Amino acid sequence: xxxxxxxxxxxxxxxxxxxxxxxxxxxxxxxxxxxxxxxxxxxxxxxxxxxxxxxxxxxxxxxxxxxxxxxxxxxxxxxxxxxxxxxxxxxxxxxxxxxxxxxxxxxxxxxxxxxxxxxxxxxxxxxxxxxxxxxxxxxxxxxxxxxxxxxxxxxxxxxxxxxxxxxxxxxxxxxxxxxxxxxxxxxxxxxxxxxxxxxxxxxxxxxxxxxxxxxxxxxxxxxxxxxxxxxxxxxxxxxxxxxxxxxxxxxxxxxxxxxxxxxxxxxxxxxxxxxxxxxx
Numbered sequence: 001x002x003x004x005x006x007x008x009x010x011x012x013x014x015x016x017x018x019x020x021x022x023x024x025x026x027x028x029x030x031x032x033x034x035x036x037x038x039x040x041x042x043x044x045x046x047x048x049x050x051x052x053x054x055x056x057x058x059x060x061x062x063x064x065x066x067x068x069x070x071x072x073x074x075x076x077x078x079x080x081x082x083x084x085x086x087x088x089x090x091x092x093x094x095x096x097x098x099x100x101x102x103x104x105x106x107x108x109x110x111x112x113x114x115x116x117x118x119x120x121x122x123x124x125x126x127x128x129x130x131x132x133x134x135x136x137x138x139x140x141x142x143x144x145x146x147x148x149x150x151x152x153x154x155x156x157x158x159x160x161x162x163x164x165x166x167x168x169x170x171x172x173x174x175x176x177x178x179x180x181x182x183x184x185x186x187x188x189x190x191x192x193x194x195x196x197x198x199x200x201x202x203x204x205x206x207x208x209x210x211x212x213x214x215x216x217x218x219x220x221x222x223x224x225x226x227x228x229x230x231x232x233x234x235x236x237x238x239x240x241x242x243x244x245x246x247x248x249x250x251x252x253x254x255x256x257x258x259x260x261x262x263x264x265x266x267x268x269x270x271x272x273x274x275x276x277x278x279x280x
Contacts, residue, residue: 001261004035006238010223013184022078022159022183029187030087036260037198038089045091048083048103055114068106068114070134073152075104078159078182079138089190096197097189098142105136107152108165117147117165118173126163126175127153135163135175138182139189146229148178148185159183164228176228188224191236195243195258200265202276203253211255211272212246218271219244242268 016024082088083103090097108117120126120133127133137149147165154160162185164178179185195201219237227234231250236243241264245256257276259265269276 003241003264004260005240006222006243007220007240009238010221013187013223016184017180022081022181025181025183025187026081026085029085029190032187033087033089033190033194036194038087038093038194040087040089041092043092045088046094046101048101050103052100052102068110068112069104070107070136070152071104073105073107073136073155076150076155076158076160076182078186079105082183082186089194093197097193099189100140100142100144102138102140105138105149105155108135108137108147108149115147116144117175120151120175124175126161126177127151135165139185141229150182166228167231177225178228179225184224188227191222191224191243192227192229192234192245196256199243199258199260200262201259202257202265202269204255204274205253207246207255211274214272215244215246215255239268239271240264244268 012028016028083091090099090101106115108115109119110116115137117135117137119135122133124133131153132151134152135147135149136152136155137147139148140146148162149165150157150160150162159181161177162179162182163175166174166176168174179188215237219239219242222236222238222243224236227236227245228249232247233249234245234247234251236245238244241260243258245258247254247256257265257268259268265276
């Protein structure tokens, strides 16, 4: 197996930003997925318009409810492109993702009452004064603890930035910037999911400060904004055949290491000064 240095991933990601458009990011997504072992599977793919059975159940309980889709809003081209990719790993490996795609994107606040997130507050940094303050949600964590969407005011853009619903320091609902574009978010989502599905894994509940120092010295940030899900604040670092997720927020693990091979994890353990012999 050819070794791959994920310490250079940030360079590749920056090249896709410089190139403009989403095509180069789809190519990076294809390559990343293949490197970790994904191949499109000859099985029924998840349809973008598959009915949400729980949502339909709730709607029936409430009888007639307003529609949660504003059909006057455009759907960003990048989202349509992603669904049509023959190597869309969420479409045929959905059990590895633990997320619910939402199609068509639904608005928050939700007129139907199904979605719980609110819209953007006045004075938010994402849209201007007088702009539409709603958010269009296109992906959600399994229990809808987090939702990911783009400002409705940016729905006309081909590849708008992505926000994530969360809580601020006072545990008040807030929308935070998750990714610079829809296509970058979908690439980032694959990075957070596929190594855990295909790779060798070690997880530590706590890490000493000197370990974090070694991590930041010897591995490189992958170039994404911190991943925010279920209260986590996770930065991703890359090295030779390894990806390390360092979480300084809530969650069961402060550090999770994913190796394409056992050898890569053994090498990483030596680099970080850790003994994972019994844990891997």
